[in-house]
Every structure is written in C-alpha cells, then in structure tokens.
Amino acid sequence: MTVEPLGRATRSRYAAVYDPKLRSIFYQSILLAILAWLAFEFALNAKANLQAQNIATGFGFFDNTAGFGVNQSLIAYQESDSYGRVFLVGLLNTLLVSALGIALATVIGFLVGIGRLSGNWLIARLAGGYVELIRNLPLLFQILFWYLAVLGALPPPRAAMSVFDEIFLSNRGIVVPRPLFAEGAGVVLAVLAAGIAATIALCFWARRRQEKTGRQFPVGRTAAGLILGLPLIALAATGFPIGFESPQLRGFNFVGGITMIPEFVALLIALSTYTAAFIAEIVRAGILAVPRGQSEAAYSLGLKPGRSMRLVVIPQAMRVIIPPLTSQFLNLTKNSSLAVGIGYPDLFAVFAGTTLNQTGQAIEILAITMAVYLFISLVTSLLMNWYNARLQLAER
C-alpha cells in the first residue's frame, strides 16, 4: 500500500523528464524568457546610452513648434504649428496618395488584366506589353521618370497649357477651379447625398427582386435621374448657389483654384500604374483559374460575353484574386514612402525625415512611423480578409 504510490511517483517523475510535451513547454518558456530579457535589456541599454549622450527622449516633442513649411496639407497647417500637427499632415498625405493609388490601380489593373485575355489581338498585345514594360522597371525610376521627364517638362506657369482657360498645366502642377459654396449650397449637397443613398438602396432592392422574381429593373436610368437630375432641380430651385473660382496667374504662380502639386501627381501615376501591372497579372490568373466550362455553360445559356464575364466568371475569379490583391494594396501603401525621392510631403518625408532630423529622437519617431505603417497595413488586411470571407461564404 505504501510502496505502490511511491513507485508510481518515481515513475511519473522519471516520465516527466522524458515527456515530449512537458519538455517542449519547458524549452519554449525558457526561450520566451530569454527573448523577453533581451528586449528588456535592449530597451534599458538604449535608454542608458541616450542619457549618457544627453540625447532628448520621450514624446514631449509632439507639442513643440515645427517651424517649417509643408507644400501640401489636407488640414489647415502653418509653420507655427506643432510636430504633432506635422505628423497628422504627413499621415493624411500618405493616406491620400495610398487610397487614390489603390482605387486607380485596381481599375487599371482589372481593365488590363481582362484586356490581356481579350480575343482582340491588338488589345491583348497592348495589355501584355504594358504589363511586361511596367512591372520590370524599378518603381523609384518610374517615379523619377514621371516627375522629371514628364511633369518637369511642362512649360513654366507663364506659358502654362490651359483647357478652356479654366484648367492649367504647368511645371508647378495642375490647377483646377475651386467650387465655391454660397448659401443654399447645403441643400443641393444634401439632395446629392440623398440621391446617392437612394441609388445604393435601389441597387440592393432591384437585385433582391430579380433573384426572387426574375424581373429586371432599369437601375441605370433611375440612378442617373436620382444622382444627376434631383440635384440639378435643387440647384435651379435654390438659384444656382454653387460657383467656381477660376485660377489666375498672379506673380510667380497661379492664385485661386485647387493645385495638385507635381510631386503628388507623379507619385500617384507611378504608384498606380506600377501596381496595376501586378494586379493585371493577378486578375488574369484569377480568370484563368475559373474552369472553361463555366463560361461555356454561360454562353450556352444565352448570356453575352460581357454578361457571362461579369455574372459568372468574375465572381468565381474573385476568390482567387482577393488574397494576392491584398498584398498589392499593402505594397502600394508601403511604396508610397518612396515619395521622399521627389519631395512629396508624406509621413516618411516630413515625420521620419524632417521631424527626426530636427528633434534627433530617432528611436521614438521610427517606432511611431513603424507602428503607423503597421496599423495601416493591418487595417487594409482586415478589410480585405473580411471581404474575402464574404466571398468565400457564397461558395456552394
């Protein structure tokens, strides 16, 4: 009675040493402890060294005056604003070029990808040529090409090219008229918003009705009426409160209107065309992944090529397209930091560049910049994964 439990105990102790599960937990917790200790040691060491060298630390610099100008800002910014404001300005500029770049790249990429599979010899070859040319040249080179060779070659402001004397193209950028909203403009904008909302609701309703009853609804014409017609009526009713401020050449540059600086335009074109070449290949792969029988079946049901592509092939291809497409969106966002090469004031240029240089707080600023890019990327991934999951659910 007394011997047996003792024996079992020794046996179990003996067994614990050789239990693979326990052993692996033991080793991994040691490894984890060492990693934690390493990180702690690095942080401590960095802090001690910074203190020894009398380098400022902490995040107090966010409230200090920046003192430098930025040539593109989505929010009000002046030189006497703080580094915190500079951070926001840079972040918004990064988000702006990334969001527009993603939208443009997706559109161009889908068009080129589908074009490459077109039965039309010329379209297919042109699309193929585009992909092979663009994706095989370095991105920085393309940014510099657009900036220096294309936009830089435009005439100076005094000899600017103009479209109806309203839109001006010069080496200082593209200037377009700025809409001016007088009293009553709010009503027009509200009507426009309501029209868009109604159109979206209509699309859902029409689709559901078609799925249920098979009857189609003329969505296109109704939407045009809702989005264009209603605001026009509102515009007339309120006595045309929306005017335009035309840009005018005064002194060195154009005054008035909205200026798109060449740095922004060059970066946007380069990022979207470059990423579009990769997206085109992803789209082509996605479409080719749908068995040929699917489109043949669609044709035999009497669907025209355009419809069978839109209703049968693309929805199935999307399941293959979405995951690699996500990577391309992430790449575009991260590549936007190449803006530093042409002086576009993105997050990397004004915050991890100028602000870092002036405050000297490399560790804090690089950590924040890293966290921001990581955050943007993770949010993008999250949205795309959610969309992907929704598409996957549709699989039967």
Next chain:
Amino acid sequence: MKSVMCRLAFAAIIALTAQAASAQTLKTVKERGTLICGVSQGLPGFSNPDDKGNWTGLDVDLCRAIAAAIFNDAKKVKFTPLSAKDRFTALQSGEIDVLSRNSTWTSSRDSSLGLNFAAVSYYDGQGFMVRKSLKLNSALELTGASVCTQTGTTTELNLADFFRAHKMKYEVIAFATADETVKAYDGGRCDVFTSDVSQLYAEKLKLTNANDHAILPEVISKEPLGPVVRHGDDQWFDIVKWTHYAMINAEELGVSTKTLDEALKSAKPDVKRLVGTEGNYGEQLGLTKDWVVRIIKQVGNYGETFDRNVGPGSRLGIARGLNNLWNNGGIQYAPPIR
C-alpha cells in the same frame, strides 16, 4: 538547447559591447588606424570629390588636419558622404568620428541632439538664388514664389521664418538631398533656390547656364558652420576644436606651409609654443609635441585652405569677409596656445 546557448552568447556580446562603446574616441580612432569623417554628398569648396575621386574642400581639410595631428598622415581619413537629413543620426550612432559637413551651430542641435559643436570653421548666412530673367532686386519681392530647399536644414526653418515675418505667401518644396534640390530648381520647378550663400555659389557651378542666375543681396540668417562631435568625450572635443584653432593661430602668426621651416627655427615665444619647440601643449591634448607642424606641413593654415577651396584661388572665388582674421577685419579668432 544548443540554439539557446547561442542566443545567450549573442545577448551577452550585445549587452557588453554596447556598454563599452562610450567615450574614448581618440583610442578607437588610433586602434582603427583611420579617422572616419562625415562630409556632404558633394558641395564644391567644402567637401567634394575631384575628378580623380579625392575629396577636397574646407570641411575635408579640417578632417585631414585632425588625421595629420593624430597619425602624422593626412591621408588616413575615410570620408562618409551624408545627406543633411542623416548627418546627425550618423554621428549619434557612432558611424562617424567627426561630422565636418557645413552644419549650422544652433542651441537645439548643441543641446538636445547629444552633440557638441567644436568651433566655427566658416561664418555663413542664408541667401536666395533666382533666375536673372525674373528681374528681381530684393527677396522682399518673392511673394507667392515656389522655393526649393533641402530638408533637415536650418535653411528650411529660416525660410519659413523669413516669409512669416514679412507676411508673404510661398510654396516650399523640400528635397532630401542637395542634388535633387538643385536639379528641381534648374528644371524650373521653383523660382527660388535657397541655402547658405557659400552653398549657392558652389551649387551655381552645377547649373546648366550658371550665368542666367543671380544671388539676391539679402542675407537672412546667421549660419555659423563648424565641425561636430558626440557629447560626452571631452578629450576628442578638445582635439577637434584645437585643430581648427591651431590652423587659425598659425595664420595669425604667419606660419604656413612655406614658412614652416623658418618657424621651427623662430625665437618668438608664441611661434615656439605653436610649433612645439617650447612647452608640451600637444601632449596635453593627447597628441604629440609637433602636432601643429604636422597639420601645417600636410594641410596648411586656415588662410591657405580657405584660399585654395573657397577663396580667390578656387572656382568659387568667395571673398574672406567675415572669415578674415579678427585683426584683419573679420571675426575668425582663436584662443592662444599656451
């Protein structure tokens, strides 16, 4: 288990080495056998590779002088070209021993960056360059202009101050390197290129048609340029500072490459102290008695390097002006060696 041991060893090495790399710059430099000096990416007159790939310029000569004082060989310098944006980080991280790259001495750089400015090797000020075809006479006529500048410089800040103070609008386009800035100005992206005046003269040489451009008369800031070292190594700070002062003192006492042999025989007490025939002032700095002789023989005094790099003897042809000796109408003044 083996990998765990590896990690431990690695951690130990990291922790130990990181703590050992503190002061002791002179010792590190001597052990390495070369001085690593941070310079610009190519600024004629200050630090610029010539057609044979040798670095030349006023800033470069200061590094050579330090190397001459330490090794008796002005060639034992490795030059690291740095952009304005990266220069201080490179010094903070220990990548370079001394930064001699037309850097402006300001209070915040001196205090919060963990750096020390050792001396002023060139008194400069900020100016504006424009195309002659614009027919401008003053910087006050620049309302609404597009201005190209280099990011991470005091220039960028003075520019903002100037336009703010005069309530003038402007558009700034800030580039990461000097070359990009000049290229953009040359291409017509901006109406104005702003920088330290000396740099305007230097960059003007790179423009397609240098004669189409003029420098406006206004000098809008004080730009004392000088060598920078890391905070916390007083001996090294002294060596860099006194290398510059030795070159000034040598000019003041008339000791140059040509007159060095006479100076060694001189009976004048201040010359004897300078060239080390009396006293042990070099040894007090951690160098040798003949440290100044080494500097003068291999590099020359301040006046000689100024002349050959930025002065009348160079393509820049900048007058001595503020950089003349104090007893000659300028403000270059060195404490005595004694």
